Amino acid sequence: METLEVVFLCYSLFIVTASFINLLRIDYWWIRMWDFPHLQLIVLAVLGLGGWFIWVHQYNWPNWLVPVFLVASIIYQLWLIFPYTRLHAVQVPPLRTVNEEAEGGKLAEISLLIANILMENNRYNEVLQLAQRQNPDIILILEADETWRQKLNALEPNYPYRLLHPLDNTYGMLLYSRVPVRDPKIRFLIEDEVPSIHAQLVLENGQNIHFFGVHPEPPSPTEHNRSTERDAELVLVGREARRLNEPVIVAGDLNDVAWSHTTRLFQRISGLLDPRVGRGLFNTFHAHYFFMRWPLDHIFVSQHFRLVHIERMPSCGSDHFPMFVTLQLDNSLSNRTNLPKPDKEDKEEAAEKVDEAKENK
Structure with missing residues (x-):
């Protein structure tokens, strides 16, 4: 495995770990801190995915894990953030003028x-x-x-x-x-x-x-x-x-x-x-x-x-x-x-x- 392939594999492992570690019901700060940067993790995952397709794009084992991990991470982050977009229904209804x-x-x-x-x-x-x-x-x-x-x-x-x-x-x-x-x-x-x-x-x-x-x-x-x-x-x-x-x-x-x-x-x-x-x-x-x-x-x-x-x-x-x-x-x-x-x-x-x-x- 070439050095660049190893770098992208390690990068994707880091992103997926940071993305999903918050699912652990463990209260220590070094776990709970990963509840916060999901927007940032989306950006890092997209950058990693783009870099992989530009410089590696090899589908042999274990390279195919890179796009799979990064896409899974992006989907999960978007699922978390989706309710706070205008595509989601509001919870608190807007102002209404009534009699x-x-x-x-x-x-x-x-x-x-x-x-x-x-x-x-x-x-x-x-x-x-x-x-x-x-x-x-x-x-x-x-x-x-x-x-x-x-x-x-x-x-x-x-x-x-x-x-x-x-x-x-x-x-x-x-x-x-x-x-x-x-x-x-x-x-x-x-x-x-x-x-x-x-x-x-x-x-x-x-x-x-x-x-x-x-x-x-x-x-x-x-x-x-x-x-x-x-x-x-x-x-x-x-x-x-x-x-x-x-x-x-x-x-x-x-x-x-x-x-x-x-x-x-x-x-x-x-x-x-x-x-x-x-x-x-x-x-x-x-x-x-x-x-x-x-x-x-x-x-x-x-x-x-x-x-x-x-x-x-x-x-x-x-x-x-x-x-x-x-x-x-x-x-x-x-x-x-x-x-x-x-x-x-x-x-x-x-x-x-x-x-x-x-x-x-």
């Missing part, structure tokens, strides 16, 4: 800006200007320390309802709301230094919306050596969301991508919908490297909502792009039946993750 009297009440809208601002980032004015320009009803700031809390004081006159929990460990959270907030709570669901938010938003028409702000710790060599704690926190939030009969919004940096097994498990456990499905990837990380981006910041909603607008905002100096979304509350959708549902295996897996995380707390 208010016929619907029995006003259709309320609520807008939300979420921004992981990167704690050491000092471009405070850009974040302020973005918030003031978009003028959302709700602002969720992640990775905020005390300095960021002080620098964002200018928001407070327009946002009388606040839940501010700055921390110097990159997990601080600041919630600003123009609409009344009932029973706001900072909670530590799994890890003692990683907070989450639960609050009830009361709209002008009296409708109550349960809002969850989340930012679990990622699996990485510098953060946590496994994904168990992240996954368990999402399971707990998902279980709580499913038990609620009122509208729900879950938003934040999940430190996980939209197509991963964990995020899809969260959707089945919670029954929540992803407004990006059928509309686009909206890659929010990494803001500084266009070739290494994936959808890390999420907004999930219950079946009660229509989507008015969704947009990735310009960078404000962070490694994350902010996300802005406007939702329309439409109670005529509350009886939808085609929602994500967990099966027996999902429930067993979810229970195992929570038990394991709590045992090692």
